[in-house]
Amino acid sequence: MKHIDVTNVRVVIIGGGGTGAALAYDLATRGFTCTVIERGELTSGTTGRHHGQLHSGARYAMGDREIARECMEEVNILRRIAADTIEMNYGLFLALTEEDETFVDRFLTACDEAGIPARQLLPAEALRYEPAINPATRTAVLVPDGTFDAFRLPLQFFASARARGARIRPWHEAIGIDTNQGVVSGVTVRDLRSGPSRERHLPADIVINAGGPWAGHIARLAGVTVDITPAPGTLIAVRGRLCNMVVSRLRPPGDGDIVVPQRKLSIIGTTQWTTDNRDALLARDEDVPFLMRCADELVPGFSDQPIHAVWAAARPLAGAAGPAEDGRAHSRDFAVVHHKGDGAAGLYTIIGGKATTLRAMAQITVDRLCSDLGVTIPCTTHIEPLLSHRDYYRRVSA
Numbered sequence: 001m002k003h004i005d006v007t008n009v010r011v012v013i014i015g016g017g018g019t020g021a022a023l024a025y026d027l028a029t030r031g032f033t034c035t036v037i038e039r040g041e042l043t044s045g046t047t048g049r050h051h052g053q054l055h056s057g058a059r060y061a062m063g064d065r066e067i068a069r070e071c072m073e074e075v076n077i078l079r080r081i082a083a084d085t086i087e088m089n090y091g092l093f094l095a096l097t098e099e100d101e102t103f104v105d106r107f108l109t110a111c112d113e114a115g116i117p118a119r120q121l122l123p124a125e126a127l128r129y130e131p132a133i134n135p136a137t138r139t140a141v142l143v144p145d146g147t148f149d150a151f152r153l154p155l156q157f158f159a160s161a162r163a164r165g166a167r168i169r170p171w172h173e174a175i176g177i178d179t180n181q182g183v184v185s186g187v188t189v190r191d192l193r194s195g196p197s198r199e200r201h202l203p204a205d206i207v208i209n210a211g212g213p214w215a216g217h218i219a220r221l222a223g224v225t226v227d228i229t230p231a232p233g234t235l236i237a238v239r240g241r242l243c244n245m246v247v248s249r250l251r252p253p254g255d256g257d258i259v260v261p262q263r264k265l266s267i268i269g270t271t272q273w274t275t276d277n278r279d280a281l282l283a284r285d286e287d288v289p290f291l292m293r294c295a296d297e298l299v300p301g302f303s304d305q306p307i308h309a310v311w312a313a314a315r316p317l318a319g320a321a322g323p324a325e326d327g328r329a330h331s332r333d334f335a336v337v338h339h340k341g342d343g344a345a346g347l348y349t350i351i352g353g354k355a356t357t358l359r360a361m362a363q364i365t366v367d368r369l370c371s372d373l374g375v376t377i378p379c380t381t382h383i384e385p386l387l388s389h390r391d392y393y394r395r396v397s398a
């Protein structure tokens with residue numbers, strides 16, 4: 001192995017969502033010099049708008065055991081390192097029709113094979129666990145789902161990263177990724193707090209594009225093509241905490257099949273379509289009656305509650321992941337691509353993933369980066385509890 005002092009390796013992360021937060025913490029923990037730039041407030045992209053479900057992986061188990069197993073492992077880790085932001089109230093998958101019931105055995109086997117503890121309940125037992133569910137439930141399965149605060153979890157990572165020396169720069173937009181003879185040399189950054197004239201070059205040896213649905217646009221700043229289609233989904237929050245558990249439909253994942261309690265609200269989601277405009281996402285009107293009907297099937301009376309908010313958030317749907325040299329998916333919903341073969345060595349793009357697996361995605365990315373640099377530095381982010389989300393603001397105002 002070469003000897004590289006990684007404290008001299010400057011990494012710029014573009015994107016201050018959950019993925020950027022976990023990356024900053026991992027890199028700082030392993031000793032890299034790193035800066036996060038985010039064009040808005042931290043978590044102002046998809047991260048601040050998602051459903052807030054801590055996925056046990058049960059939802060994905062029938063389709064992909066690997067993704068499901070990864071979710072379960074991360075739930076167990078986050079319960080240790082980020083206990084403050086998590087409500088571990090478990091989840092119920094409800095079979096409401098004869099057709100739903102045909103999935104029960106497959107679902108239980110899939111959960112078992114993915115290492116997810118799942119237990120079938122009689123309807124009366126399920127109603128004792130969660131009185132708000134549809135009393136016509138034919139059978140239910142109990143799984144270790146939970147909820148988390150979409151803002152606070154990333155802030156815990158940001159606070160912990162900064163305590164280890166990472167620089168966090170909200171309101172800084174990447175407007176260029178600079179290369180020199182096929183190797184990245186830095187990022188041209190605009191400081192949005194002080195008008196368009198404040199532009200500067202931020203030197204970097206490595207740039208990580210953690211732009212979520214904007215990742216394709218960010219890659220183009222380096223002249224690289226990354227095929228990403230933003231795929232928004234609508235979410236509706238009604239007033240009142242109608243249930244304490246996550247309530248899902250027992251069938252292959254589809255639209256409108258999860259109700260998540262968040263503080264004093266209940267949220268139904270979601271739908272999916274594609275768009276070119278990731279900056280002006282509006283929920284589709286037709287989704288509202290559809291989602292309300294779906295919610296009423298899971299938690300009767302949901303649609304009688306006053307609507308608190310209707311909004312949309314976009315997933316970065318991976319098309320073909322671009323003409324990149326290598327680095328295909330670790331699990332099928334997440335890929336790290338190194339753009340060495342595209343004339344931008346040192347530029348990495350993260351495509352896809354889930355908020356639940358943010359830490360694992362960062363670990364896989366930084367392991368990959370270390371391997372490309374020829375250094376071995378083990379990841380330790382699964383061990384120590386993170387700082388509180390409050391520490392982020394305490395130190396900003398200090």
Ligand SMILES: Cc1cc2nc3c(=O)[nH]c(=O)nc-3n(C[C@H](O)[C@H](O)[C@H](O)COP(=O)(O)OP(=O)(O)OC[C@H]3O[C@@H](n4cnc5c(N)ncnc54)[C@H](O)[C@@H]3O)c2cc1C
Nearest residue numbers: 015017018019039045046047050051052053174212355356
């Ligand atoms: C409807 C919906 C519901 C979901 N529900 C769940 C759930 O319940 N549980 C779960 O685990 N996952 C869920 N997800 C997935 C989860 O939301 C995402 O995986 C996660 O939020 C992605 O985070 P990110 O940091 O990769 O992207 P983002 O949060 O989008 O961060 C990218 C950031 O890049 C910034 N940016 C863009 N361009 C620039 C630039 N030029 N310069 C600087 N910054 C820039 C943006 O402002 C943005 O903040 C859901 C997704 C959707 C769409």
